[in-house]
Amino acid sequence: MTNDGNISGKSPVIPQATMERLPRYLMQLYRFRVTGDINISSQSLGDSLGLKDTQIRKDLSYFGVFGKARYGYNIEFLIDALEKILGLTRRYDLAIVGAGNIGRALANYRGFESRDFRVKMIFDNNRQVIGQDIGGLIVQDISLLEEKLKDAAIDVAIVSVPEKAAYEVADKLVKAGIRAIYNFTAAELHQYEDVFIENANISFGIYKLAHHLSGHWPRKNK
Numbered sequence: 001m002t003n004d005g006n007i008s009g010k011s012p013v014i015p016q017a018t019m020e021r022l023p024r025y026l027m028q029l030y031r032f033r034v035t036g037d038i039n040i041s042s043q044s045l046g047d048s049l050g051l052k053d054t055q056i057r058k059d060l061s062y063f064g065v066f067g068k069a070r071y072g073y074n075i076e077f078l079i080d081a082l083e084k085i086l087g088l089t090r091r092y093d094l095a096i097v098g099a100g101n102i103g104r105a106l107a108n109y110r111g112f113e114s115r116d117f118r119v120k121m122i123f124d125n126n127r128q129v130i131g132q133d134i135g136g137l138i139v140q141d142i143s144l145l146e147e148k149l150k151d152a153a154i155d156v157a158i159v160s161v162p163e164k165a166a167y168e169v170a171d172k173l174v175k176a177g178i179r180a181i182y183n184f185t186a187a188e189l190h191q192y193e194d195v196f197i198e199n200a201n202i203s204f205g206i207y208k209l210a211h212h213l214s215g216h217w218p219r220k221n222k
Contacts, residue, residue: 018059024049025056026082033075041072091116095149095178097169098160099124099132099139102184106158107135120152145169149176160184 028048032040042053042060060066060073065081067073083089094112096103099122107122122134125142132139140148149157157178161169166187173181174192181197183189189197 012062014062018062021051021055021059022082022086025059026079026086026088029075029079029082033079037075039072040075040078042067044072088116091118092155093117093153094119094156094158095121095123095152095154096158096160097123097142097145097173098184099126099129099134100160102160103158104134106160106184107137109135117156120154121148123148142169145172146176149173149178154178156180156182158182158184159189163187 025045028045029040032045032048042056045051046053046056057067060078063081063085065073065078094117096106096119099107103122103124107119112119119135119137121140122137123140123142123145124130130139130141154176157173157180159166159169159173159181163186166183166185166189170181170183170187170189170192174195179195181189181195183197183199183201186201186203189199
């Protein structure tokens, strides 16, 4: 895919680090679009994200996306290209398992809707919570998890239960046909084939910050 709309037939092996940067590019492009900008250079995009312009161009070139000399990238074109690459051309339905503080916050988060993600269900095992309305959803009994998910065609399950319960919940999700799990617990969920798991353990980030503050983190060359 080039800036003139051509589509490349090549299917190169894409580095994981590249795939992890693409959502950052897209979110930043949304911000630039709001300002009314039409074009953006790889230098400007890189500066806004703390990345080198050569890295931006290399990442995009894997998908046949190239800018034009002097003009850079057309922002709308690049947004469209990245949305297609990331699979953001359809709506995805989500289910939250665990109606604690994190689950409640996610159920009430309106940013999902603006990106075509819709939270359809929320589950918990607490009898005092089951039946409550959270973010417009009625909390359902977790004992019905497999049955309800099989009938609902859920794309992504968000797990926000205590760590000791995460493995059992994950097993049930996989049995129900879920193939994408966003794990907000401290548990290491990685034992399933053909199931993509994104771990969002906040402790990992805190540990990195602590390491940086200790003076051992490698400093960037200026």
